[in-house]
Amino acid sequence: MSSFEFTDRVGRVSPSATLAISNEASALETQGVDVVDLSVGEPDFNTPENVKTAAHDALDAGKTGYTPSPGIPELREAIAEKLRADGLDHDAENVMVTPGGKQALYEVFQTLVGEGDEVALIDPAWVSYEAMTKLAGGSLTRVDTTPYGFHLEAALEDLQTAVSDETDLLVVNSPGNPHGMVYTDAALRGVRDLAVEHDITVVSDEIYQQIVHDDREMTSLGSLSGMGDRTITLNGFSKAYAMTGWRLGYFAGPAELVSEAGKVHGHSVSCATNFVQHAGVEALRNTDEAVAEMAAAFERRRDTLVAELADRGVDVPAPEGAFYLMLPVAADDQAWCAEAIGEAHVATVPGSAFGTPGYARLSYANSTDRLLEAFDRLEAHDLLTAGV
Numbered sequence: 306m307s308s309f310e311f312t313d314r315v316g317r318v319s320p321s322a323t324l325a326i327s328n329e330a331s332a333l334e335t336q337g338v339d340v341v342d343l344s345v346g347e348p349d350f351n352t353p354e355n356v357k358t359a360a361h362d363a364l365d366a367g368k369t370g371y372t373p374s375p376g377i378p379e380l381r382e383a384i385a386e387k388l389r390a391d392g393l394d395h396d397a398e399n400v401m402v403t404p405g406g407k408q409a410l411y412e413v414f415q416t417l418v419g420e421g422d423e424v425a426l427i428d429p430a431w432v433s434y435e436a437m438t439k440l441a442g443g444s445l446t447r448v449d450t451t452p453y454g455f456h457l458e459a460a461l462e463d464l465q466t467a468v469s470d471e472t473d474l475l476v477v478n479s480p481g482n483p484h485g486m487v488y489t490d491a492a493l494r495g496v497r498d499l500a501v502e503h504d505i506t507v508v509s510d511e512i513y514q515q516i517v518h519d520d521r522e523m524t525s526l527g528s529l530s531g532m533g534d535r536t537i538t539l540n541g542f543s544k545a546y547a548m549t550g551w552r553l554g555y556f557a558g559p560a561e562l563v564s565e566a567g568k569v570h571g572h573s574v575s576c577a578t579n580f581v582q583h584a585g586v587e588a589l590r591n592t593d594e595a596v597a598e599m600a601a602a603f604e605r606r607r608d609t610l611v612a613e614l615a616d617r618g619v620d621v622p623a624p625e626g627a628f629y630l631m632l633p634v635a636a637d638d639q640a641w642c643a644e645a646i647g648e649a650h651v652a653t654v655p656g657s658a659f660g661t662p663g664y665a666r667l668s669y670a671n672s673t674d675r676l677l678e679a680f681d682r683l684e685a686h687d688l689l690t691a692g693v
């Protein structure tokens with residue numbers, strides 16, 4: 306038997322908790338078990354028809370070869386146009402098109418985080434920020450917004466205490482996975498003040514930007530004065546356009562950064578898929594109605610869930626965007642999630658995967674019927690009353 310010597314780098318990270326649970330759900334389903342899978346962060350809608358048609362047209366037109374490494378000019382320009390509408394001073398040269406937002410983040414971390422560099426995360430934080438920091442050799446500082454109902458504005462003093470001149474990168478994710486909060490302008494200004502004071506680069510992960518509830522305004526962090534030169538804006542097509550499997554995303558920032566990260570990009574993926582990029586142009590330009598309809602459906606489900614949970618005696622911080630809800634469960638959230646999937650056949654992700662034990666993340670990218678079915682099952686197994 307051969308024995309490999311794995312790198313320290315890969316030994317520092319664990320497999321994605323979200324993917325692990327959804328694999329477990331799939332395995333149970335293969336055995337014929339009906340699982341209500343609330344673990345995956347994937348819209349349950351189909352990609353808008355005109356986007357699919359644009360991909361077919363691009364294939365028919367022979368758009369099957371490599372593209373320029375940072376993306377086709379039409380898509381980079383369409384993205385830059387969108388970012389300018391958000392108040393960011395960007396041209397096509399400020400944009401890197403990637404196979405998914407995850408790859409965009411990976412390239413940014415590989416470019417900006419070195420051995421021993423400090424990355425600050427706001428908990429609960431999406432699982433991959435920690436792994437990407439570790440893969441790059443960085444160390445973590447974490448600020449917990451849980452005591453403040455996941456509201457960053459109330460946690461600004463804690464953030465102030467956590468960051469310093471030693472902090473190299475701060476990650477902000479609003480609307481946020483797993484908590485669904487949309488950070489207020491006052492919170493974002495607080496982030497700006499700290500970033501400027503300590504000369505910190507900020508990654509603003511805005512992948513849930515179009516899924517905002519209650520007509521809330523969503524400000525792009527890089528549009529605040531003082532942030533243009535220090536913000537990398539991350540976005541993608543998976544969530545808003547129901548295009549998870551297409552693998553299309555991007556980051557945008559100062560041209561110097563895009564060019565340097567281009568080395569990681571060029572030597573790892575070369576470019577995003579050609580015809581998918583053409584579909585991306587269509588998604589950006591002609592899907593306002595479809596995107597609004599999906600966002601409205603998520604909001605209706607949020608309303609139902611929060612009301613239904615209240616009826617069953619469980620109060621949760623109402624999500625303000627995205628499609629996730631943090632359910633207070635039990636101090637040992639991993640055991641709770643294991644019981645939820647093993648006994649009640651409801652798949653959720655333990656809060657500890659996001660730095661927030663005591664909670665489970667439920668994705669409400671599922672039909673209302675299935676969501677209510679999940680609550681019935683959890684209740685039948687006495688799993689809805691535990692709380693922290």
Ligand SMILES: Cc1ncc(COP(=O)(O)O)c(C=O)c1O
Binds near residue numbers: 540543549553554
């Ligand atoms: C906060 C956040 N950022 C980035 C991503 C990456 O998405 P994708 O690689 O599908 O574009 C996800 C996906 O779950 C996410 O939740």
